Amino acid sequence: MSGIDAGRLVQTAQGLLAGLAGMASAVVLLVLVLYGMSLDAVAFRRTLTRLTATRPHLVTALRQFARDTCRYLVVCTLFGLVVAALDTVALALLGVPLPLLWGLLSFITNYIPNVGFLIGPAPPAVLALLDSGVATMAGMVVESQAMLARE
Numbered sequence: 577m578s579g580i581d582a583g584r585l586v587q588t589a590q591g592l593l594a595g596l597a598g599m600a601s602a603v604v605l606l607v608l609v610l611y612g613m614s615l616d617a618v619a620f621r622r623t624l625t626r627l628t629a630t631r632p633h634l635v636t637a638l639r640q641f642a643r644d645t646c647r648y649l650v651v652c653t654l655f656g657l658v659v660a661a662l663d664t665v666a667l668a669l670l671g672v673p674l675p676l677l678w679g680l681l682s683f684i685t686n687y688i689p690n691v692g693f694l695i696g697p698a699p700p701a702v703l704a705l706l707d708s709g710v711a712t713m714a715g716m717v718v719e720s721q722a723m724l725a726r727e
Contacts, residue, residue, distance in 0.1 A: 649687075656686035663696075666719040670712050672704045
């Protein structure tokens with residue numbers, strides 16, 4: 577027991593509790609936003625039903641937009657999962673620190689149209705340069721370009 581530093585133990589516990597509190601608040605916010613959206617969805621459906629008689633083209637266009645948006649999100653999610661998994665494996669093989677974090681970033685930036693594929697690989701490329709040198713960064717850039725070629 578004499579080898580345990582109480583200050584460091586308290587500091588570690590404080591950091592852990594702060595992280596858990598931040599995660600809990602994010603989960604609560606997400607649940608509240610989803611609940612609000614679900615309440616709004618019911619009212620929006622009723623509004624569309626009432627508008628069908630007077631503006632059928634608007635209702636058709638809004639429904640088609642919703643369908644296409646859902647399809648886009650599903651495709652982005654599936655493609656993002658594949659790209660993130662391949663990026664994570666490649667970064668781990670190249671020895672870039674924190675490959676799971678960069679894989680998650682790759683997945684998230686995949687939702688950004690037109691430039692997301694450029695934003696995702698930039699931070700791990702810089703980290704690879706600073707941590708392991710030009711050869712690792714070049715390997716990472718080649719891997720990113722190979723991913724783009726598969727798209």
